[in-house]
Amino acid sequence: MKMKKSDGGGGGANWMDTYGDMVTLLLCFFVLLYSMSTVDENKWKALVQSFNPDAIETPTDPKGNDGPNADPLLPNASSDTLSPEEIDAQAAQKEVDSAMEDLYQMLMQYIQDSGKNIEVTKGDGVVYVNFDDTVFFDGEEYVIKPAGEETLNVVCGVLDNAAPYIDEVRVLGHTAQANADRPNTPSVDRFLASNRATNTVIYIQEHTSVLDSARLVSEGYGQHRPIAPNDSEAGRARNRRVEMIISGKNMLDKLGDSIEQYHTLVKGEAQAPESSAPSSASQEESSTSHDAGLSNTEGQEG
Template sequence: MKKRKGGSGGASWMDTYGDMVTLLLCFFVLLYSMSSIDQQKWVQLVQSFNPDAVHEATEMKGNAGQLADPTGGPDGGSGQQTQEEIDTTIEQLFIDLQTYVAQQGAAENISVTKGDGYVFISFNDAVFFDGDSYVLRTDGEEILNEVGTIIGKARSSIDELRILGHTAQGDPSKPNNPTVDRFLASDRATVVLVYLQELNILDPARMISMGYGQFRPVADNASSEGRAKNRRVELIVTGLDVTSTLGDGIEQYYTERGTESPVSAETRTGTAAIG
């Protein structure tokens, strides 16, 4: 009987198959390295397998430096806004504030103006404080309730809300005591900021108080009317600029100090906006 020849034919096709699989693996790895993952789609995929999965929003650089997160704008809006949408919101804020002042007949004590990307609101001392005082008056609280609610409607488009405190020079021939002057101006601005912050109209990280003292008058201190105009608190509402390569006000602060923000917008606010 003829002896069957031995051989390793099986091993030959296994070698070829192994080489092909290796090449396919390299091909797909190459494709993957050239691709980018859509974060939002990835989250949807994960949640489709596990509906209870919790996605923690992370801040990332995007849109020419503007802070963004998967939930939307800086205060958790429905999506990234265009500059045109932001400008429209700031314009509407200006109109709403003007309407409020006209309805209240308060044009003598409250003025509202608009510049390029910001709204400027000025209150003289009769609105919020008595002379030489930083205790907020009851009628001043009522005005802040209304003005704060109007500002809160535009929160998703606001970069910063700055509160400026001023004093008048009591004796036109003699400057105020620097310590008293500076603290009074700063205290007035801070009292207004704290009241607005407790209304929860805006991310507190976007609210800033500043005291200018007597050094930026808008009227002559020689008359009581002029001093009343100089003893004032002002609000400057600045809209976001998504075209800025420096980012928004919060991002610029951390850039200037050479670090990144350790917390997200949600962590800073902790509570929802007013209705």
């Protein structure tokens, strides 16, 4: 007797049971995630202390600048993550930054009160001063004019006030090109620029009582960094100038300031001199070289 074939009814929708179970599990999973994202702070503290009764609560900055996981290099890092030396360095750097800001404000106040044509700008730990060209030197001259001395007297007082926080004072000497189509004679041009910067540094050194003379640096650039065309008297007057770059100490630099870095560089090759004052013989030799270098300045600068 033959068996009847099944008509295929039933069992066709069994896959929906598996699908329904999967959707239910996903729903539970997302509900769990949501519940974890809104954990009550007090309940979470109770849970942590139940596992670790000795746990200590540490407030954490939401920006990541504080707390146990804060970056110790960030300025707002918790003092718990810094060594005593790093904490002292940060405090000292704040004093330096404040002193450099005061120096900048004092120079700006002098400009406003006196009406002097002086440009003062401020950078990261640096104050840049561009003195009025016509105030300091005449053409082919490196002797500071009385009006320039008057300005430097004020600058010297400002430098003395911030002296403990100053790393270096760099004075840059510049010249104008007498002929726009023909460069100056290199030897005369360089001597003139260097002597302008040197005379300015000498004046500052002689009229400051607190600023360390070792932090004064003079540099001569000659005609090679003009700020105006040399085809007019007004342009040449702007190029005939001195500039000053005053940099504050970087207390976070483990290599120290510029003087310490210099002696570190030459350590083992030369010993630091006990006194920076030159001998009378060296002063006489320097004076002779300046005079020789400028003996033929006629017609070299406009």
